[in-house]
Amino acid sequence: MLERLKALDVICPQFAAVTAWVVRAGMLSHGTNTPLRLDPAVVVGTPGVGKTFYARKLAEALAVPSEVIAMNLMTDRGSTFSGLSPVWKASAPGKVAKMLIEGSHACPLIVIDEIEKASPINPNETPIQVLHSLLESENAACFLDEFVDLPIRADHIFWFATANSLDPLPPSIVDRLIVFQVETKEAEMVAIQQSIFHQANLRAGGAFAEPPPALFEATEGHNLRTLSRLWTIAMGFACEAGRRNLIDADIRGAEQILQGGKEGVKRPIGFIRSVSRSERAAE
Incomplete structure (x- = not known):
């Protein structure tokens, strides 16, 4: 225990x-x-x-x-x-x-x-x-x-x-x-995002490959509740395309559904401002 x-x-x-x-x-x-x-x-x-x-x-x-x-x-x-x-x-x-x-x-x-x-x-x-x-x-x-x-x-x-x-x-x-x-620290987000993906992948029978780090960066503006739905929807897009690996287009398609089909930049939801790690490094 x-x-x-x-x-x-x-x-x-x-x-x-x-x-x-x-x-x-x-x-x-x-x-x-x-x-x-x-x-x-x-x-x-x-x-x-x-x-x-x-x-x-x-x-x-x-x-x-x-x-x-x-x-x-x-x-x-x-x-x-x-x-x-x-x-x-x-x-x-x-x-x-x-x-x-x-x-x-x-x-x-x-x-x-x-x-x-x-x-x-x-x-x-x-x-x-x-x-x-x-x-x-x-x-x-x-x-x-x-x-x-x-x-x-x-x-x-x-x-x-x-x-x-x-x-x-x-x-x-x-x-x-x-x-x-309880609050989520920025340094913890990678581990949390990976955990949420693994939970979603487990529900899908473990059929999908681990996403590259860039894909986790692309989702870091969302809160945990949104992420738990986003990965599953993105997996559906990948299956539709005959793939077992996720790409940026799958993430964007899932975001469009979660945002009600609205076009435009991804909305940050929750506790982290939507700024990529590369942008922070440049600052």
Whole structure:
């Protein structure tokens, strides 16, 4: 597990501080022969920096079941977490109870995606309230799902949240989270771009050759979410031309699709200004 965790730095170098924190917890667990414990954490960064992708890769490295809960889709007081009482027609256990009762691990990874974007119909019944208990280990040790109505040990769950900003969250929730600010450094982009290409190539059965460095330079103005789509579309152009190697025309064709077919210079999207390395060297 520790080796898998350390390998995350290759594909997600922008999350090195998060990975190092998890690795240290793993070393403590191994060295003391005690269960691995991770405090609830949140990674904060701009859209498209790869937060949810990293969370999924972290679950794979830990070899535990995972569930991504999109907070922006929650319109009630949190029944997704805590279940719904049997008095209601649509009653059912919450995801916390289901993962612990039906799963094989006491420590699944639950990702709260965009934790700051809850949009309850009744502002007085926000799903944030149930997190006060779940993110506090003492309370989570006897968590009560409304449907199951029996105390459940939920204090070993790994909670991992993502956010664009913590400003909308109450201080009482932020205080329960270890906060990691994540931004992509320019020096990390080559490794990140290669990782995204390899993921896309894996989905395509590994059919394509590694692009030359110039092609990675040509895509460096896009954020990670855009890149994950761009490579797949570019591969389609290459297949149409009967090739298994990507060329600049494939990238430009993919960009035109992602930009809605608009002609002109590629638009920089996200955290890096679209300036090539050769231009920077000339400066």
